[in-house]
Amino acid sequence: xxxxxxxxxxxxxxxxxxxxxxxxxxxxxxxxxxxxxxxxxxxxxxxxxxxxxxxxxxxxxxxxxxxxxxxxxxxxxxxxxxxxxxxxxxxxxxxxxxxxxxxxxxxxxxxxxxxxxxxxxxxxxxxxxxxxxxxxxxxxxxxxxxxxxxxxxxxxxxxxxxxxxxxxxxxxxxxxxxxxxxxxxxxxxxxxxxxxxxxxxxxxxxxxxxxxxxxxxxxxxxxxxxxxxxxxxxxxxxxxxxxxxxxxxxxxxxxxxxxxxxxxxxxxxxxxxxxxxxxxxxxxxxxxxxxxxxxxxxxx
Numbered sequence: 001x002x003x004x005x006x007x008x009x010x011x012x013x014x015x016x017x018x019x020x021x022x023x024x025x026x027x028x029x030x031x032x033x034x035x036x037x038x039x040x041x042x043x044x045x046x047x048x049x050x051x052x053x054x055x056x057x058x059x060x061x062x063x064x065x066x067x068x069x070x071x072x073x074x075x076x077x078x079x080x081x082x083x084x085x086x087x088x089x090x091x092x093x094x095x096x097x098x099x100x101x102x103x104x105x106x107x108x109x110x111x112x113x114x115x116x117x118x119x120x121x122x123x124x125x126x127x128x129x130x131x132x133x134x135x136x137x138x139x140x141x142x143x144x145x146x147x148x149x150x151x152x153x154x155x156x157x158x159x160x161x162x163x164x165x166x167x168x169x170x171x172x173x174x175x176x177x178x179x180x181x182x183x184x185x186x187x188x189x190x191x192x193x194x195x196x197x198x199x200x201x202x203x204x205x206x207x208x209x210x211x212x213x214x215x216x217x218x219x220x221x222x223x224x225x226x227x228x229x230x231x232x233x234x235x236x237x238x239x240x241x242x243x244x245x246x247x248x249x250x251x252x253x254x255x256x257x258x259x260x261x262x263x264x265x266x267x268x269x270x271x272x273x274x275x276x277x278x279x280x281x282x283x284x285x286x287x288x289x290x291x292x293x294x295x296x297x298x299x300x
Contacts, residue, residue, distance in 0.1 A: 005178035008215040015071035027064040035213040051142035053079040057092035082106035084156040084172030103131035107158035154194025167206040179214040185270035
């Protein structure tokens with residue numbers, strides 16, 4: 001079982017110190033994909049004149065922008081960092097940049113949709129354009145803080161996480177969340193890439209994970225191993241359903257996700273598809289005619 005962290009004390013719009021170098025402001029955009037809302041992080045000392053960074057400004061929300069600007073009053077924003085271009089993370093980056101003069105840094109934007117047969121909330125901000133493209137391992141710094149870019153594709157092909165070296169902490173975006181497993185939605189989401197990224201995060205031995213949604217994960221080792229084992233267990237369950245005679249994603253999802261909010265079933269179907277694409281590529285499953293939501297599947 002994944003030791004989810006679902007107890008989360010916060011106040012919408014308030015700037016909340018959560019570590020010596022981190023403050024958080026939570027946007028009022030709760031939902032089945034965003035939990036209590038988008039947590040925007042301010043990295044740097046909480047003192048006048050400090051140079052700070054902002055991670056994941058959040059959705060297009062004037063009240064959230066006003067709350068961020070109030071929290072940043074008297075400080076200089078040197079960098080605006082975006083983990084990925086989904087609409088609960090990226091749209092406010094440009095208005096915040098215009099208000100503060102700080103450049104927006106991110107991976108290249110995505111210009112391809114999720115599977116058009118399923119609509120989910122986490123689609124991309126088509127208007128997003130960073131001022132500077134970040135590469136894996138690139139470092140930016142300010143007053144007493146150093147952030148290292150860590151490429152973590154899988155949830156999105158352009159997903160980045162950010163390592164706060166001074167606290168051995170990772171801003172994990174949506175790659176790892178404390179309250180839920182992560183949606184991996186083809187064609188942009190990729191299960192092979194996701195599992196490889198998860199192994200890379202496990203190998204770093206972080207002290208704390210700061211997801212964009214919800215509470216931090218303060219004991220990452222066991223949590224991440226359980227997160228990985230859950231994915232591998234889901235893959236085994238899919239193989240069991242195929243062995244039992246299920247031949248479609250639609251037949252599997254109600255059984256595999258019987259205890260999950262059915263509003264998440266469309267997204268869950270895409271995660272099942274991501275597993276099936278991986279299994280087809282490995283030669284363990286055959287898809288007719290090809291691996292899509294509408295395909296017929298059988299064990300190889």
